[in-house]
Amino acid sequence: MKAWILNKFGYDGINLREVDKPVAGFGEVVIRVLACGICYRDIIDIQGGFKYTVLPTVPGHEICGVVEQIGEKVENLSKGDIVISRHGAFCGKCELCLSGNDNLCITAPQKFVHSIPGGYAEYVKAPESAFEKIPPTLHKKFSPAELSTIFCAVGTAFRALVSQAQVKPGDTVLITGAGGGVGVHAVQIAKFLGAYTIAITTSTEKAERLKLLGADEVILATKQNLRFNEQVMSITGGRGVDAVIENTGSIGLEAAIRSLKIGGTLVLVGNIKVDRYPLNPGMVITRELKLKGTVGITHNELQNLFKVLEYSNIKPIVHAEFPLENMMDAHKYLTEGKTFGRIALKPT
Numbered sequence: 001m002k003a004w005i006l007n008k009f010g011y012d013g014i015n016l017r018e019v020d021k022p023v024a025g026f027g028e029v030v031i032r033v034l035a036c037g038i039c040y041r042d043i044i045d046i047q048g049g050f051k052y053t054v055l056p057t058v059p060g061h062e063i064c065g066v067v068e069q070i071g072e073k074v075e076n077l078s079k080g081d082i083v084i085s086r087h088g089a090f091c092g093k094c095e096l097c098l099s100g101n102d103n104l105c106i107t108a109p110q111k112f113v114h115s116i117p118g119g120y121a122e123y124v125k126a127p128e129s130a131f132e133k134i135p136p137t138l139h140k141k142f143s144p145a146e147l148s149t150i151f152c153a154v155g156t157a158f159r160a161l162v163s164q165a166q167v168k169p170g171d172t173v174l175i176t177g178a179g180g181g182v183g184v185h186a187v188q189i190a191k192f193l194g195a196y197t198i199a200i201t202t203s204t205e206k207a208e209r210l211k212l213l214g215a216d217e218v219i220l221a222t223k224q225n226l227r228f229n230e231q232v233m234s235i236t237g238g239r240g241v242d243a244v245i246e247n248t249g250s251i252g253l254e255a256a257i258r259s260l261k262i263g264g265t266l267v268l269v270g271n272i273k274v275d276r277y278p279l280n281p282g283m284v285i286t287r288e289l290k291l292k293g294t295v296g297i298t299h300n301e302l303q304n305l306f307k308v309l310e311y312s313n314i315k316p317i318v319h320a321e322f323p324l325e326n327m328m329d330a331h332k333y334l335t336e337g338k339t340f341g342r343i344a345l346k347p348t
């Protein structure tokens, strides 16, 4: 089978190769990849941003595929099931899993890309708990590329808004990096939850599309002027927003914090430059701000998201699909900031 093998960190260390097709072992399944979403994390993965990544590996953690092989003692999946990948397997027994935070399980070591090969390939093997079965209503409604975005892009936005920010109807929510993979879904979900939604983007074209997705206000930030908090304060009559879904990391963080109401919640989702930010503790203490991280979505939250996707108009947004062979072009497209929502790779 064909797979993009990362032998050395950096784009000169990755090649498309012919390798052996995986064989399902005890508790494992092999899936034939139908599509694999391209996440900003993939760029960080390839460049070695996660130091614990074991090489060689295959990038790609947003996989949609069909179960083709079942190993011994597989209990919840059958041949022919349409599945999407989680970030990795979970054990179901540790303190984190038992408290419902299976997205944070570190007991199960098999995490896509970091410890087991990911989805930039024709086939992927993993323990069955690394995959979630897609209900038939959803695989009739959405394409494999659209389904591939549900865990990491749509799901991250859902957990950030519903569980972490606990957005209620009538709240005002600010979404930075709103044209990106998590952002376009956060805008749709915030509207679904009944929030007044302010979106930040740096592109005029994306601003128009964000309005079509339901954003009540779109603020155009520029790389030179990221002080969008001034406009947010003017829109909210000086009060600030109940919650910020922050998708950029150090780039938009200062203005994001300054856009919050007293007692507001900042949910940290994205980290484009992977660098540090000098936080002023006084601003957090005196305004009683809440800072929360979020990563992926839990199994139970995902079942709720499946129902929402079934009956609502929320749509996974895939800007473009690229053949697996054209991975480099797809990454170039993403780093140039051209994408609205996700892009995906498809084996041909």
Ligand SMILES: [Zn+2]
Binding pocket: 039, 040, 041, 061, 062, 152, 153
């Ligand atoms: Zn992702």
Ligand SMILES: [Zn+2]
Binding pocket: 090, 091, 092, 093, 094, 095, 096, 097, 098, 102, 105, 106, 107, 108
């Ligand atoms: Zn666990």
